[in-house]
Amino acid sequence: MFTAETWPIACNMLPFGSxxxxxSPIVEAPASTWARQLRQVRELGFEHIDPSDAWLPIAALSDARLKEFETVLDDEGLAIGSISMTRSSVVDVANGEENLRLAHRLIDLAPHFGVPVVNTGFMQALTPAQQQALWFWLAEGHVDDPQLRPLAVARIRELGEHAAANGIEVSLEMYEDTYVGTPEEAISFLKDVDHPAVGLNPDLGNLVRLHRPIPKWEDMYAAVLPYANFWHIKNYLRDEDPATGSYASAPVPLKYGIINYRAVIRQAVELGYTGVFCCEHYGSDSLGVAAENRDYIRQVLSSALR
Incomplete structure (x- = not known):
């Protein structure tokens, strides 16, 4: 059982980009480049990272480069808390089979690094409109094809089987307009997968930032927290005006946004949540905000675990 101080809270390396x-691609960069970036995270007090494939796709590294990466982690005093696949859907029409192969590769690598969970989902590459928007969620993105849902269920179950054999778990990241885009859809999908090694990443920050009607965050968390086994955790300001139909949102540190994470984290702990927290933030000093969020989570945990 973790204490507030030992609970693994990872920094997502996504702010450094690919x-x-x-x-040049970070995957081809010398290990000294990786070290400089990792050092920034360690200097902020993190002990764990999530090497998202939006930063460094470790599944694509050769054995020699993987050893380099492991050496850099050791030198910088960091461990991997979780591994996330970003926009790497296993039912992407063009790249689904390759993404599935990479997911299996990560599931094989995870135990070597002491990683308990591989996070994946069904979000896909940003559209040109999303790439041009101030915030990518302001433009319409990929929408999952209902006809591919049975294949998605089968492939996630396949990953669950592999993960269970390796003593780890798979987590599905909630994201709009995907098979796990609402609490109801996520729970239904998880039940169809029907595997104990597959759970949910209740990243409801992905939903509260949308400029569209959404359910109350309290109701969404009440529905999905019992299925959570990993957590991308972030918060947003949100404003909506029923009279005009206008919406506004912006990323903020955990304690300032619309979601009351003091209440939600306590609720999760009471339900038996023991998964990794992975701090994410968009805009501004993402790393600095992630460090503030880590400290906030530890304070909430210290109270919740008494």
Missing amino acids: RAADG
């Missing part, structure tokens, strides 16, 4: 300063 390109080095010279524009």
